[in-house]
Amino acid sequence: MNTTLSRSIQTIVLALIVVGLIALALGGYLTPISRVALNPLIQFQTWVSTRYHAVQNILSAPQDTARLRQRNAELEAEVSRLQAQIIELQQQLGETHILSALVEFARANPTNRYQAAAVIARDPSPFLNYVIINRGSDDGIRRGMPVVTQQGLVGRVAAVTAGAARVQLITDPGSVINVRLGASQVDAILSGQLTGEITLDMIPQDAVVQAGDLVLTSGLGGGFPPNILIGQVTGIRSRDQDIFQRATVQTVVDFSQLEIVLVITNFNPVDIGPLIPTSSAP
Amino acid sequence: MATLIAFPLLGFLTILQTTVVSQIPLLHGTADLLLLVILAWALQKRVKTAWHWCIIGALMVTLISALPFGITLMGYILATGLALSLRQRLWQVPVLAMFLLTLLGTLVTHAIDLVGLRLMGTIIPFTDALNLVTLPSALLNLLLAVPIFALIGDLANWMYPEEIEV
Numbered sequence: 001m002n003t004t005l006s007r008s009i010q011t012i013v014l015a016l017i018v019v020g021l022i023a024l025a026l027g028g029y030l031t032p033i034s035r036v037a038l039n040p041l042i043q044f045q046t047w048v049s050t051r052y053h054a055v056q057n058i059l060s061a062p063q064d065t066a067r068l069r070q071r072n073a074e075l076e077a078e079v080s081r082l083q084a085q086i087i088e089l090q091q092q093l094g095e096t097h098i099l100s101a102l103v104e105f106a107r108a109n110p111t112n113r114y115q116a117a118a119v120i121a122r123d124p125s126p127f128l129n130y131v132i133i134n135r136g137s138d139d140g141i142r143r144g145m146p147v148v149t150q151q152g153l154v155g156r157v158a159a160v161t162a163g164a165a166r167v168q169l170i171t172d173p174g175s176v177i178n179v180r181l182g183a184s185q186v187d188a189i190l191s192g193q194l195t196g197e198i199t200l201d202m203i204p205q206d207a208v209v210q211a212g213d214l215v216l217t218s219g220l221g222g223g224f225p226p227n228i229l230i231g232q233v234t235g236i237r238s239r240d241q242d243i244f245q246r247a248t249v250q251t252v253v254d255f256s257q258l259e260i261v262l263v264i265t266n267f268n269p270v271d272i273g274p275l276i277p278t279s280s281a282p
Numbered sequence: 283m284a285t286l287i288a289f290p291l292l293g294f295l296t297i298l299q300t301t302v303v304s305q306i307p308l309l310h311g312t313a314d315l316l317l318l319v320i321l322a323w324a325l326q327k328r329v330k331t332a333w334h335w336c337i338i339g340a341l342m343v344t345l346i347s348a349l350p351f352g353i354t355l356m357g358y359i360l361a362t363g364l365a366l367s368l369r370q371r372l373w374q375v376p377v378l379a380m381f382l383l384t385l386l387g388t389l390v391t392h393a394i395d396l397v398g399l400r401l402m403g404t405i406i407p408f409t410d411a412l413n414l415v416t417l418p419s420a421l422l423n424l425l426l427a428v429p430i431f432a433l434i435g436d437l438a439n440w441m442y443p444e445e446i447e448v
Binding site for chain 1: 300301304311349399403405410414415
């Protein structure tokens with residue numbers, strides 16, 4: 001009897017304790033205690049888990065590394081191949097853009113016949129602005145033929161071999177071209193400079209020249225066909241004591257990026273040298 | 283053999299000069315690979331073909347450049363003459379001689395180019411030429427002088443091995 005009673009009391013006490021603990025837990029009063037009790041457990045669990053994974057990695061590593069290295073090499077090769085392909089396509093795209101612009105230019109100027117050529121070298125002398133193109137007399141190129149791009153005048157053929165030609169750029173210090181200012185129809189002389197700039201000279205004092213005026217070939221002298229765009233006037237120097245005005249010109253062609261040019265093959269330059277009077281002539 | 287090897291080597295350098303080096307200017311000056319190689323070759327102790335290399339180099343440049351053969355040849359001949367004269371005086375410090383020659387060679391060749399162009403009717407202002415072309419070119423040449431001297435030294439040692447007395 002006593003034993004039964006004492007067991008019942010123990011059960012009730014245990015039930016009360018459990019209910020009390022549950023109530024305390026639900027009320028949040030056991031959180032600090034549980035945190036203190038669980039933290040070491042969690043840390044221990046983390047430590048065991050980390051070691052387990054490390055051991056697992058070590059055991060499975062040789063096979064994975066070999067496979068991953070192989071895969072990595074394959075992917076690197078693929079990336080290299082694709083990068084090379086991208087560069088090649090970009091080059092082709094650039095050339096296509098240039099060529100399509102040149103074709104449009106040729107269509108817009110149907111009176112001229114053109115021979116496209118690639119710029120393959122520059123003159124080794126830093127004092128000269130010449131380029132070498134990969135078309136020569138075998139392709140119908142002759143000395144004196146004008147060279148242009150879709151933007152404007154580049155220069156003229158100065159020397160020709162069977163498979164290549166040397167082109168004197170309009171920026172060369174020895175280049176002199178007869179030009180006309182678009183707005184005022186004034187004739188002037190355009191000459192290159194060592195610095196790669198070009199200047200206009202022999203502009204009459206009474207001519208009205210403004211920045212932004214277009215500079216075109218005049219055709220005088222027979223060296224170039226008329227009306228090929230060269231550039232724009234950027235600055236004028238006019239002094240009362242000078243006979244002529246001078247001006248600086250910004251070229252429309254970017255000579256540092258010259259890749260493909262067009263040679264006008266149906267233009268025959270006229271040599272007016274014998275007509276120029278010399279001091280020894282009567 | 284040393285003369286024969288000059289043709290492919292200087293030919294290759296001419297191509298490199300016109301396609302790459304001429305497109306990398308400092309202001310408006312560019313390095314002159316052929317001049318440097320000719321000078322470095324002339325400075326090597328046992329080399330006996332300095333004049334051959336000088337003429338072949340001038341020929342190679344003339345094939346491409348708009349400068350007349352005589353002007354290029356005269357510049358290279360003077361530079362080679364200076365190199366051979368310095369080789370006898372500064373034989374113990376060849377690198378110093380190379381630096382000195384690079385500077386003098388650049389000045390001499392550019393001066394002759396300028397005079398030649400003036401005679402042909404192209405007048406280039408002297409100060410512009412000096413400031414924008416010659417001094418930057420000299421700097422670029424000086425930067426390339428040591429590696430080219432070392433490479434040409436190796437080539438000369440291979441072509442003319444040192445004789446050992448037994």
